[in-house]
Amino acid sequence: MKSLLRSFVYAFQGISSAISGERNLKAQIAVALLVIGAGFYVSITPEEWCIVILCIGVVIGLELMNSAIESLVDLVTLERKPLAGKIKDIAAGAVLVVSCMAVVIGIIIFRKYLL
Structure with a gap:
């Protein structure tokens, strides 16, 4: 059980290190927070929340992987x-592709609330 807990501690240390050292990750987290705020503001559906959260997780997860690759x-x-x-x-191109996909998905989800 201690080794499992330790692995979580290391994972959170990695995330913290990436946030403090990676400008792009900070920007993506800021955008994610804006999208989450917009989701609350327009009251997106539970299904839309699932898609938004998945997109945010994929983009941020891939940015973490990109940071690890660059460090390596x-x-x-x-x-x-x-x-x-x-x-x-x-x-970096992989992050760009996924980020563009997330933007398109975001437009599809939020357009009905904005028009």
Whole structure:
């Protein structure tokens, strides 16, 4: 049981470290809070909440993974190498794709409340 608790502590330390060190993650959390506030303001349905929460979790989770990949690449080499840059760009591209998907889903959910 202690090892399970310890793994949660490490996970929360990782999240805290990423939040304090990653500008993009801070921005995504700010947007997530705005979306949550908008959801309460317009009273989205329980089903819409599930979709919104899933989108937020996927975007933030993938941004955490992107941060881990970038840190790992930096651990391996701090030199400017084309492959290291490509790895970082691909990971950032994955976050961009998921973020764009979340924006489209958000527009679909919120448009009926805004029009």
